[in-house]
Amino acid sequence: MELLSGGDMLVRALQDEGVDLIFGYPGGSALHIYDAIFRQKSIKHVLVRHEQGATHAADGYARATGNTGVVLVTSGPGATNAITGIATAYMDSIPMVVISGQVPSEKIGEDAFQETDMVGCSRPIVKHSFLVKKAEDIPAVVKKAFYIAATGRPGPVVIDIPKDVTNPVDRYPYQYPEKLRMRSYTPAGKGHAGQIRKAVALLLSAKRPVIYAGGGVVQGDGSELLTELAQRLNFPVTNTLMGLGAYPGTDKRFLGMLGMHGTFEANTAMHHADVILAVGARFDDRVTNTPNKFCPGAKVIHIDVDPASISKTITADVPIVGTVQSVLGEMLEMLKSSKEMPDQSAIVDWWRQIDDWRERHGLYTAPRYRTDGDMIMPQEVISAVHQITGGDAFVTSDVGQHQMFAAQYYLFDKPRRWINSGGLGTMGFGLPAALGVKMAHPGSEVVCVTGEGSIQMCIQELSTATQYNLPVKILCLNNQALGMVKQWQEMQYEGRLSNSVYEESLPDFIALAEAYGHLGMKIEHRDELHGKLAEAFAIKDRTVFIDVYVDPTEHVYPMQVMPSGSMRDMWLSKTERT
Amino acid sequence: MRRIISVLMENEPGALSRVVGLFSQRGYNIESLTVAPTEDATLSRLTLTTVGDDHKIEQITKNLNKLIDVVKLVDLTEGSHIERELLLVKVRATGAQRDEVKRSVDIFRGQIVDVTSNMYTVQVSGTSEKLDAFLQALGEHTIMETVRSGVSGIARGEKVLSI
Numbered sequence: 001m002e003l004l005s006g007g008d009m010l011v012r013a014l015q016d017e018g019v020d021l022i023f024g025y026p027g028g029s030a031l032h033i034y035d036a037i038f039r040q041k042s043i044k045h046v047l048v049r050h051e052q053g054a055t056h057a058a059d060g061y062a063r064a065t066g067n068t069g070v071v072l073v074t075s076g077p078g079a080t081n082a083i084t085g086i087a088t089a090y091m092d093s094i095p096m097v098v099i100s101g102q103v104p105s106e107k108i109g110e111d112a113f114q115e116t117d118m119v120g121c122s123r124p125i126v127k128h129s130f131l132v133k134k135a136e137d138i139p140a141v142v143k144k145a146f147y148i149a150a151t152g153r154p155g156p157v158v159i160d161i162p163k164d165v166t167n168p169v170d171r172y173p174y175q176y177p178e179k180l181r182m183r184s185y186t187p188a189g190k191g192h193a194g195q196i197r198k199a200v201a202l203l204l205s206a207k208r209p210v211i212y213a214g215g216g217v218v219q220g221d222g223s224e225l226l227t228e229l230a231q232r233l234n235f236p237v238t239n240t241l242m243g244l245g246a247y248p249g250t251d252k253r254f255l256g257m258l259g260m261h262g263t264f265e266a267n268t269a270m271h272h273a274d275v276i277l278a279v280g281a282r283f284d285d286r287v288t289n290t291p292n293k294f295c296p297g298a299k300v301i302h303i304d305v306d307p308a309s310i311s312k313t314i315t316a317d318v319p320i321v322g323t324v325q326s327v328l329g330e331m332l333e334m335l336k337s338s339k340e341m342p343d344q345s346a347i348v349d350w351w352r353q354i355d356d357w358r359e360r361h362g363l364y365t366a367p368r369y370r371t372d373g374d375m376i377m378p379q380e381v382i383s384a385v386h387q388i389t390g391g392d393a394f395v396t397s398d399v400g401q402h403q404m405f406a407a408q409y410y411l412f413d414k415p416r417r418w419i420n421s422g423g424l425g426t427m428g429f430g431l432p433a434a435l436g437v438k439m440a441h442p443g444s445e446v447v448c449v450t451g452e453g454s455i456q457m458c459i460q461e462l463s464t465a466t467q468y469n470l471p472v473k474i475l476c477l478n479n480q481a482l483g484m485v486k487q488w489q490e491m492q493y494e495g496r497l498s499n500s501v502y503e504e505s506l507p508d509f510i511a512l513a514e515a516y517g518h519l520g521m522k523i524e525h526r527d528e529l530h531g532k533l534a535e536a537f538a539i540k541d542r543t544v545f546i547d548v549y550v551d552p553t554e555h556v557y558p559m560q561v562m563p564s565g566s567m568r569d570m571w572l573s574k575t576e577r578t
Numbered sequence: 579m580r581r582i583i584s585v586l587m588e589n590e591p592g593a594l595s596r597v598v599g600l601f602s603q604r605g606y607n608i609e610s611l612t613v614a615p616t617e618d619a620t621l622s623r624l625t626l627t628t629v630g631d632d633h634k635i636e637q638i639t640k641n642l643n644k645l646i647d648v649v650k651l652v653d654l655t656e657g658s659h660i661e662r663e664l665l666l667v668k669v670r671a672t673g674a675q676r677d678e679v680k681r682s683v684d685i686f687r688g689q690i691v692d693v694t695s696n697m698y699t700v701q702v703s704g705t706s707e708k709l710d711a712f713l714q715a716l717g718e719h720t721i722m723e724t725v726r727s728g729v730s731g732i733a734r735g736e737k738v739l740s741i
Contacts, residue, residue, distance in 0.1 A: 120595070123592075123595065148646060184646060307640050308643075308644050
């Protein structure tokens with residue numbers, strides 16, 4: 001058997017796991033590992049400018065491909081800088097393996113230079129973590145880490161490795177385990193057949209059904225089955241923020257997103273539904289609004305791979321634990337073999353009702369924003385980009401108003417195209433995530449929709465884009481304030497804009513982009529919007545920072561009434577309420 | 579309602595902190611907690627008592643099961659079970675008090691395990707209620723120090739928690 005040092009073992013194990021890309025940043029405790037990376041060819045390492053960027057880039061890569069993202073950082077500040085990105089991946093169930101260097105074993109606990117208890121710091125935000133005690137354990141730990149990260153409900157796994165464990169002098173026999181069995185970890189597979197039968201019967205009895213699909217459908221590669229099911233039954237579908245693209249956004253059965261900034265038709269249909277089929281969604285508080293007012297007349301079928309997500313906030317009438325693929329597959333089989341269909345006249349009536357809601361206040365039946373004047377409206381920027389990119393770009397976003405406008409107006413037809421921090425709501429996610437996506441899909445259009453607030457939280461990654469020649473588009477909806485904070489302050493704090501404005505301190509983003517070697521473009525007038533955007537998107541070999549000055553007074557609507565509103569209680573504009 | 583949850587988990591460093599962390603992270607209560615290796619040295623058995631309605635207990639057991647280190651668990655209070663807690667208490671015992679304390683110890687089937695001219699150290703085991711009752715019987719003014727082990731439990735009959 002081949003003898004390898006701990007550092008070489010780690011790299012070899014990553015190769016054996018099929019890893020070809022790592023995002024990271026070197027430092028003292030990780031130097032043996034970095035040397036092992038230098039001495040091989042098959043794994044590419046991307047040097048970011050801040051460890052948070054590494055985690056978001058790996059996250060973006062994972063979301064866009066379904067593969068596990070890999071991060072390598074050093075101990076202490078390297079590890080703690082990665083925390084926000086790990087938490088982001090944890091909240092959105094993204095498979096990620098984060099390898100952190102640690103101070104040498106004998107120094108652990110002595111407050112050594114750049115020592116931090118990474119296993120402890122990351123404990124509440126990881127699916128699992130390992131502290132490697134000896135080099136011989138590395139292959140098995142790597143195997144377990146990747147298995148845990150990617151199976152069941154995916155999530156981030158931390159491997160913390162003290163420096164002495166990777167030292168180049170001591171060598172050990174290397175063998176990568178072929179099989180893995182963990183007595184304490186058996187991820188859910190197929191759903192309970194009896195429960196699935198009950199669910200199918202309930203679907204067939206539905207008169208006002210809604211399919212509510214979340215990120216689990218995207219992560220679990222269940223989009224095709226979901227689409228087939230919805231189309232077979234002619235049921236309306238709404239997606240969560242995380243689920244956008246799980247069902248084609250331009251299909252007539254798509255009601256738009258639901259929840260806090262969901263469409264009028266999606267939220268109202270949910271409220272009046274008699275049967276809700278929840279797939280890979282977790283009844284997040286940004287979806288349900290007030291739980292005890294949630295969908296009063298609905299029977300709930302809840303499919304999820306994670307039993308702890310079922311009946312957590314909303315009690316499921318028919319809970320089904322299993323992978324989205326296997327459960328939806330079995331449902332379809334049952335429906336096909338029984339040939340039964342729901343009451344067609346009831347479904348037709350239901351669609352008539354939904355179409356009426358769409359006509360009244362829907363986002364896609366008429367512009368629900370100002371269409372006159374010189375001021376560029378953020379919604380029309382997203383629509384224009386949708387048109388220019390043929391609806392087929394990978395769109396990452398940061399957090400705030402721009403995120404909601406992108407979610408509402410870039411109608412995603414495919415899964416894994418919409419990449420945003422839904423659960424944690426991490427500003428600074430968009431740019432590094434876009435770089436990760438671009439690494440995975442170099443030939444595809446990648447757009448980071450951001451704001452002048454969010455982009456400054458990880459702007460240093462513009463330098464990474466330069467080094468690795470990653471031509472992404474950065475679309476900054478510049479409203480010269482922390483727009484979503486300002487919206488809440490205007491709606492709930494009588495307009496007291498506490499620390500949400502910059503007082504003339506914003507940088508010249510064009511000059512900044514150019515300083516990093518990129519192109520910058522400023523768009524200030526409505527009549528130049530389409531032309532300049534087309535010009536920017538025609539550039540394929542450079543990173544382009546498109547700074548669009550949008551109406552700073554615009555709010556995101558609909559917005560559910562909080563606290564204590566039901567799903568259908570919404571502000572539809574600054575003056576209009578349901 | 580008070581529940582006794584018994585958990586078999588990998589005897590790995592950090593496993594206990596994951597359980598304890600879960601409780602603080604999700605705002606669940608732990609009233610008592612005991613943990614020790616089992617006859618199989620690769621496994622630890624942890625017993626905790628907590629309070630919550632059915633919904634909360636369901637969430638607790640689901641989230642405990644989600645921890646990678648947790649192999650198996652059972653809510654002992656769902657079936658008939660035996661629970662025991664050990665109490666050691668130092669009691670001031672001088673003059674007439676000495677007989678009085680001795681009588682209480684006998685009634686509760688405890689043992690005096692250490693003696694000086696001024697005090698007894700008493701060991702009592704049983705359910706938590708029994709230990710509470712014993713302490714009450716002693717009366718606050720005679721108690722110098724108490725230590726309790728937390729609850730351990732096991733199901734009655736042939737049902738076992740093992741892998």
